[in-house]
Amino acid sequence: MVVANPSPVRSEKIQVFDLPIIDLLAERSEVSRLIVKACEEYGFFKVINHGVPKDVITKMEDESSEFFEKPASEKQLAGPPNPYGYGRKNIGFNGDVGEVEYLLLDINPVSIIQESKSVANDPSKFSSAVSCYVEAVRGLACEILELIAEGLWVPDTSVFSRLIRDVDSDSLLRFNYYPPLKDRDTSPSSFHHHHHPHNNKIGFGEHSDPQILTILRSNDVGGLQISVDDGVWVPVSPDPTAFCVIVGDVLQAMTNGRFLSVRHRALVNSNKSRMSMAYFGAPPLHARITSPPELATPQKPHFYRPFTWAEYKKATYSLRLGDSRLNLFRVQ
Numbered sequence: 001m002v003v004a005n006p007s008p009v010r011s012e013k014i015q016v017f018d019l020p021i022i023d024l025l026a027e028r029s030e031v032s033r034l035i036v037k038a039c040e041e042y043g044f045f046k047v048i049n050h051g052v053p054k055d056v057i058t059k060m061e062d063e064s065s066e067f068f069e070k071p072a073s074e075k076q077l078a079g080p081p082n083p084y085g086y087g088r089k090n091i092g093f094n095g096d097v098g099e100v101e102y103l104l105l106d107i108n109p110v111s112i113i114q115e116s117k118s119v120a121n122d123p124s125k126f127s128s129a130v131s132c133y134v135e136a137v138r139g140l141a142c143e144i145l146e147l148i149a150e151g152l153w154v155p156d157t158s159v160f161s162r163l164i165r166d167v168d169s170d171s172l173l174r175f176n177y178y179p180p181l182k183d184r185d186t187s188p189s190s191f192h193h194h195h196h197p198h199n200n201k202i203g204f205g206e207h208s209d210p211q212i213l214t215i216l217r218s219n220d221v222g223g224l225q226i227s228v229d230d231g232v233w234v235p236v237s238p239d240p241t242a243f244c245v246i247v248g249d250v251l252q253a254m255t256n257g258r259f260l261s262v263r264h265r266a267l268v269n270s271n272k273s274r275m276s277m278a279y280f281g282a283p284p285l286h287a288r289i290t291s292p293p294e295l296a297t298p299q300k301p302h303f304y305r306p307f308t309w310a311e312y313k314k315a316t317y318s319l320r321l322g323d324s325r326l327n328l329f330r331v332q
């Protein structure tokens with residue numbers, strides 16, 4: 001007898017697996033060695049004892065919940081998300097969809113104040129939560145990037161971190177709200193989509209992050225998965241006290257392919273709603289991206305041609321979520 005599997009997601013290979021957890025309070029050279037190893041093997045690790053104050057996280061998370069709990073009509077006032085603002089189901093400009101609501105924020109100080117007005121009932125409370133959170137996670141990202149430079153024996157240890165510390169950095173903040181499965185839309189208008197029942201389980205489809213480094217945090221609900229080998233998805237156990245660190249495409253390029261910008265996705269697989277917040281550390285638009293001289297040798301020449309972040313971003317937004325953009329910049 002042939003039994004149809006109702007979910008292709010469930011039939012994919014899922015492995016129980018220990019992903020690296022790095023204690024930032026351990027001995028510095030050991031920490032930098034472990035971070036480099038994790039970035040080479042997975043492009044992913046968790047950090048604990050990261051130094052981001054609990055109240056900074058709580059204040060930001062409370063503001064995020066408050067926003068997503070608003071009535072739909074009010075949330076729409078903060079949309080559409082091109083390229084910043086509130087979005088629901090539609091991701092990017094080329095037809096990608098997921099079971100997710102989100103808010104994208106430009107995080108330069110002037111933008112934060114402007115954006116807060118359409119997002120929150122108390123804009124000054126919201127903008128101060130965002131500023132404090134951004135400052136803290138940017139600090140964490142810079143610390144990790146400096147540890148990476150040390151671990152790679154690159155003498156200019158701020159070669160990566162100064163890009164996201166730059167006042168013109170194109171970094172952004174993303175809030176995601178994944179509704180619980182049981183709350184799924186059963187309105188007559190959604191009926192016609194039910195011949196694609198599997199899509200309902202994908203909160204945010206498979207992709208790599210285009211920037212340098214992502215600092216991600218979620219509530220205590222699982223759903224994030226990372227791809228370790230072709231077709232093998234590893235669920236990331238939720239830990240609200242830790243941060244997940246994800247290598248982006250630009251860091252893969254700047255390490256001349258030594259690090260891996262890991263593909264990941266989020267499933268809506270719970271009876272509880274999942275909330276996540278991601279800081280994407282990005283270069284300034286006109287920064288020239290290339291690996292430092294120590295990471296390219298006659299034996300291992302530059303694998304990617306130099307490009308600007310503006311150029312890379314344009315390629316990213318012209319493609320689909322799951323498309324690989326880095327390949328377009330390969331030398332061969």
Ligand code: GA4
Binds near residue numbers: 210
């Ligand atoms: C993935 C990483 C970040 O969330 C993001 C996303 C962006 C968006 O949601 O607008 C993109 C996606 C992300 C990569 C491909 C393009 C752009 C949606 C999309 C289809 C904010 C980013 O920088 O790239």
